[in-house]
Amino acid sequence: MFNIFKLAARNLRRYKRRTLLTSILITLGVVAVLLFVSVSGSFKAMMIGQITDSMLGHLQVHSRGYLSSIDSLPLHLNMKGEQVVRVKEILDGNDAVEAYSMRIRLGAMFSNFTETTNVRLNAVDPEQEMQTVPMLADRIIKGKKEGLLAKGEILVPELIARGMKVKIGDTIVLVATNKHGSVNGQPFVVRGILEGISGPGGRDGFIHTDDALALLRIEGREISEIAIRLNEMEQMHEVFDELKGQLESSRNKMDKPVFEVHTWEELSPFFNIARMIDLMTLFIKIMLVAIVLVSIMNVMVMAVYERINEIGTIAAIGTGPGKILSLFVAEGFLLGLFGTLIGVVISLITIAGMNAAQISFDFGRQKGLLLSPTIASGEVIVIAGIVIAIAVLGSLQPAWKAAGMDPITALRHV
Amino acid sequence: MTLVTAKGLEKTYIAGDITVRAIRGVDFTIEPASFVCFIGPSGSGKSTLLNMIGCLDPPTSGFLEVAGKDVTHLGAKESARFRGDHIGFIFQDFNLIPVLTVFENIEYPLQMVQNWPALKRKQRVNELLEAVAMKDQGGKFPNQISGGQKQRVAVARALVTNASLVLADEPTANLDTETANRIISLMKQMRDEFGTTFIFSTHDHRVVKSAEKIFTLEDGKLQQQGNGDNHV
Numbered sequence: 044m045f046n047i048f049k050l051a052a053r054n055l056r057r058y059k060r061r062t063l064l065t066s067i068l069i070t071l072g073v074v075a076v077l078l079f080v081s082v083s084g085s086f087k088a089m090m091i092g093q094i095t096d097s098m099l100g101h102l103q104v105h106s107r108g109y110l111s112s113i114d115s116l117p118l119h120l121n122m123k124g125e126q127v128v129r130v131k132e133i134l135d136g137n138d139a140v141e142a143y144s145m146r147i148r149l150g151a152m153f154s155n156f157t158e159t160t161n162v163r164l165n166a167v168d169p170e171q172e173m174q175t176v177p178m179l180a181d182r183i184i185k186g187k188k189e190g191l192l193a194k195g196e197i198l199v200p201e202l203i204a205r206g207m208k209v210k211i212g213d214t215i216v217l218v219a220t221n222k223h224g225s226v227n228g229q230p231f232v233v234r235g236i237l238e239g240i241s242g243p244g245g246r247d248g249f250i251h252t253d254d255a256l257a258l259l260r261i262e263g264r265e266i267s268e269i270a271i272r273l274n275e276m277e278q279m280h281e282v283f284d285e286l287k288g289q290l291e292s293s294r295n296k297m298d299k300p301v302f303e304v305h306t307w308e309e310l311s312p313f314f315n316i317a318r319m320i321d322l323m324t325l326f327i328k329i330m331l332v333a334i335v336l337v338s339i340m341n342v343m344v345m346a347v348y349e350r351i352n353e354i355g356t357i358a359a360i361g362t363g364p365g366k367i368l369s370l371f372v373a374e375g376f377l378l379g380l381f382g383t384l385i386g387v388v389i390s391l392i393t394i395a396g397m398n399a400a401q402i403s404f405d406f407g408r409q410k411g412l413l414l415s416p417t418i419a420s421g422e423v424i425v426i427a428g429i430v431i432a433i434a435v436l437g438s439l440q441p442a443w444k445a446a447g448m449d450p451i452t453a454l455r456h457v
Numbered sequence: 458m459t460l461v462t463a464k465g466l467e468k469t470y471i472a473g474d475i476t477v478r479a480i481r482g483v484d485f486t487i488e489p490a491s492f493v494c495f496i497g498p499s500g501s502g503k504s505t506l507l508n509m510i511g512c513l514d515p516p517t518s519g520f521l522e523v524a525g526k527d528v529t530h531l532g533a534k535e536s537a538r539f540r541g542d543h544i545g546f547i548f549q550d551f552n553l554i555p556v557l558t559v560f561e562n563i564e565y566p567l568q569m570v571q572n573w574p575a576l577k578r579k580q581r582v583n584e585l586l587e588a589v590a591m592k593d594q595g596g597k598f599p600n601q602i603s604g605g606q607k608q609r610v611a612v613a614r615a616l617v618t619n620a621s622l623v624l625a626d627e628p629t630a631n632l633d634t635e636t637a638n639r640i641i642s643l644m645k646q647m648r649d650e651f652g653t654t655f656i657f658s659t660h661d662h663r664v665v666k667s668a669e670k671i672f673t674l675e676d677g678k679l680q681q682q683g684n685g686d687n688h689v
Contacts, residue, residue: 046568053556356552359513360614361541361570363534450513454548 047366051373054346055381061342066382068338069430072331073386074393076426079327081394081416083320089412090313093240097178099307100144100270101279102286104130107295107303109267110310116150116163118222121265126293126301130269133289139282141274142174147255148247148267151219153199155207162203163247164217166255169193175272179249186211186235191249196234198249204236211235217250221259229258279306328426332433335382339375339437346374347441354445355453364446371442372435379434383427394418459522460622460654461487461510466519468505468677479505481677482519487670489621490652492645494659494668502677503658504626510656511544511624512536524621541570545615545653547625551607553599553614559606560586560595563613571618585613588650589643605636609643616647622654629661641667 055062095101109120122130127145134140147166152159165172169191173180180188184201192198197217199209209215211233218228231250239246255261273282283306290302308314347354354367394416402414468480480502487493495503508514509521512528513536521529524543531539540546553562563582567573573581586592589609599607608628615623625644629637641664644655657664665671673680 050556057556352550352552353554356546356548356554357565357569358537359511359540359546360566361537361544361618363537363541363570366569451508454552 047369047373048377051370051377054350054370055374055377058346061345062378062381065338065342065378066385069335069379069382069434070386070389072334073383073426073430074390076327076331077387077390077418077423078393078416080324080422080426081390081418082397082414083324084418084422085414085416087317087320089415091307091317093178094311094313095176095272095276095307097176097182097240099310100175101273101276101307102271102283103305103307103310104269104271104286104290105267105303105305107300110303110305113148116148116267118149118259118265118267121147121222121267122269122302124264127264127266129293130290130302133286134269134271137282137285139273139275139278139285141272142171143269143271144168144171144175145252145266146172146268146270147252147259147261147265149219149255149259151217151258153203153207153248154216154218155209155213156216158207160203160207162200162217164197164250164255165247166250166252167191168252172249175270182238182240183235184238186233188235192234192251194251194253195230195232196251197231198235198237199233200237200246200248201239202246203248204233209233217258219258221261225260227258227260229254328429331426332429335379335430335433336437339378339434340440342378343371343375343438343441347371347445350445351448351453351456354448355450355456358448358450359454367448368442368446371445372438375434375438375442376431378438379431382434383430386430387423387427390418390423458489459486460489460491460524461485461656462520462522463510464520466506466509466521467517468502468509468514469517479677480509480516483674483677483679485672485679485682487654487656489654490648491670492648492655492668493670493672494657494665495672495674496659496665497674497680501674503674505677506674507624507626507656507658510622511546512540541566541618543621545618545620545623547608547611547615547623547628549627549630551599551604551611551631553607553610555599557598558595559591559597559599559602559610562599562610563617566614566618581617582613585617588616588647589613603636604632605639608632608636608640612640612643612647616651616653619651620653622656625655625657625659627659627661628657629659629664634663637661637663 106120106122109117112120134143144167149164149166151162151164153162173191180191183198197215213233214230215233216228216230218226220226237248273279283304287304290304291300293301295301358367397414397416403411404414405412463483463485466480466483470477470479483506495506497503505514509516510523512523512531515531516529526539528536528539554565557565560582563585564578567578567581586595589612591606591609591613594602594606629640632640645667647653648655657668659665671683
C-alpha cells in the first residue's frame with residue numbers, strides 16, 4: 044500500500060501546477076464551508092442560548108390548550124394544585140432536569156399615575172427563575188441584577204419604561220382582572236429596566252409570584268407554565284419524549300391529556316431561522332461536494348489520458364487491474380487529503396483571528412452582539428471526511444477506466 | 458521440451474464490416490534459452506503473434522502453450538498474473554516509468570507484481586544493475602540517461618523476475634548502430650547467463666543476424682524458418 048501511495052505522490056508532483064490548482068480549489072471550498080459553518084453555527088448557538096437561557100428554558104409544560112390561547116394569557120387554563128404537584132414530582136425525579144421555574148403569566152394595565160398602557164407579565168420565584176434562565180439577569184440594563192427582584196418590585200420592559208417615562212425607584216400601579224372577572228390594583232416599585240429580546244415573552248415584565256397571587260386573588264396554587272432547564276441541551280428530545288410519556292398518563296374526564304409539553308423549537312420563531320441556517324449549510328456543503336467532484340474527476344481524467352501508454356506498460360509487465368485502479372484512486376485520495384489539510388489549517392487560523400478581532404453585529408433590536416465563531420472538531424472531521432471521500436469517488440471512474448484498459452491498445456497510444 | 462508451442466494458431470479482428478485475419482493457422486515451437494526472431498513486412502502479423510505469445514491478446518482459435526501452461530483461453534486477471542510470473546517485455550520506446558528512478562524501474566515488477574521482501578528486492582536489482590552495467594546510474598531518472606542506457610534498464614526490468622521468456626518488439630529501432638549492437642550483445646549475454654529465451658519482432662538485420670531461429674511471416678502465415686546465417 045505504501046508503494047502505491049509513493050507512486051501516486053510522485054505522479055502528483057510530476058504535474059505540479061495542475062496538482063496545485065486543484066488543491067487550491069479544494070482548499071478554497073473547505074475554507075468557505077468551515078468558515079460558514081463556524082460563523083453561522085456560533086450565531087445560531089448564541090441566539091438559541093439567548094432564547095433558552097434568558098426566557099424560554101429548554102422545555103415548557105402547560106395545561107392542554109394553553110399554548111394555542113397564549114396571546115390572551117388565559118388564567119382559567121392555569122395548572123391547579125394537584126396538577127402542579129404531579130408535574131413537580133415528575134421533574135424532581137428526572138436527573139436530566141437541572142432546574143425549573145413555575146410561572147404565572149398575566150396581562151395587566153400599567154399606570155404611572157398620568158398614563159396607562161397594557162403590559163404582559165411573568166410572575167416568578169426569583170431563585171427558581173435565575174436557576175432556569177440564568178441569562179435573564181444580564182438583560183437588566185438599568186437597576187440591580189442581584190437577586191432579580193423582591194416582593195413589591197417590578198422589572199419593566201425597556202419599551203414600556205421609555206414610553207411611560209418610568210425610572211428606577213418610581214412607583215407604578217398594576218391593575219389586573221382575575222379569572223372570575225374581579226379587578227384589583229396594586230402598587231409596585233420599579234426595580235429594573237429589562238432589555239427586550241426576539242421571540243415570545245421577550246418583551247414581558249417580571250413580578251414576584253406572591254404579588255401575582257395577591258393581585259389576582261388566587262387562593263392555593265396556580266401555575267400558567269413551567270419552564271425547564273436541562274443539564275445538557277443535547278438531551279432535549281430524549282427528555283421531551285420521556286416527559287411527554289409520563290405526563291400523558293394524566294387525563295381529564297374526556298380521556299384527553301391534561302398537560303402539553305413543548306420544546307423551545309416549537310415555542311420560538313427563531314427555530315425556523317435556525318432551520319434556514321442548517322439548510323444553507325447543507326447547500327454550501329453540496330456546492331463543496333460538486334467542486335471537489337468536478338475538479339478531481341477533471342484532473343484524474345486528464346491524468347489517465349496522458350498516461351495511457353504508461354498504463355499499457357505496467358499492465359503488460361503484470362500489474363493487475365486492481366492495483367492500477369488503486370494507483371489512480373490513491374492519487375485522488377492524496378489530492379483530496381492535501382487540499383483538505385491546508386483548508387482546515389487556514390480555516391482554524393482564520394477562526395482564531397476572527398475571535399481575536401472581536402467582531403460585533405446587530406440582530407433585530409439587539410445591538411453589539413459579539414461574533415465568536417467556533418467549530419466542533421467533529422464537524423471538521425465530518426467535512427474533511429466528506430471531501431476526501433468525494434475525492435476518492437471522483438477518481439473512481441477514471442481509475443476504473445485505466446484498470447480496464449486493454450494493454451495492447453494502451454501501448455499503441457501515442 | 459519446448460517453451461512455446463503453437464498449433465493452428467489464428468487471430469481474426471473484426472472492425473465493423475471488415476474482418477482481418479491477422480494470423481492464419483500458424484504452427485511452431487520455441488525451445489528454452491533460445492534467441493528467436495519473427496521477421497516480415499509491416500502488417501504481416503509479427504506484433505500480433507508476439508502479443509499472443511505474451512498473453513496480451515488471446516488467440517481466436519488454435520492452441521498456444523507457454524512455459525508449460527495452456528494460455529489459449531486465459532482471462533484478463535489470470536493472464537496479468539501469468540505475464541508477471543513468466544514473461545518480460547522490452548519495448549521499442551523503452552517505456553520506463555518517468556517518476557521512478559532506474560533502480561525503482563527495475564524494482565517495479567518485484568515490488569508491485571510479485572511482492573518480494575525489500576532486502577531480497579534490493580539484492581536482486583543490484584545484481585541486474587551490475588549485469589547491464591548500470592550500477593552507478595541507479596539513482597537517476599529516465600530523463601537523465603541516454604536511449605541506450607534506457608534500453609539496458611528495460612532489459613534489466615524484463616529479466617529481474619527470472620522470467621523464462623522475454624518478448625522484445627523492435628528493441629533496437631530507436632538506437633544508433635553502436636548502441637544497438639551493444640544491446641544485442643547484452644541480451645545474448647543475459648540469455649547465456651540466465652537461460653532466458655528472447656523472442657524478437659524486428660526489421661533490424663543486426664538482430665536478425667544474431668538470431669538462432671528465424672520465423673518469416675507473410676500475410677499472417679509462416680513462410681519459412683531458418684537461422685541468422687541463411688537470412689542475412
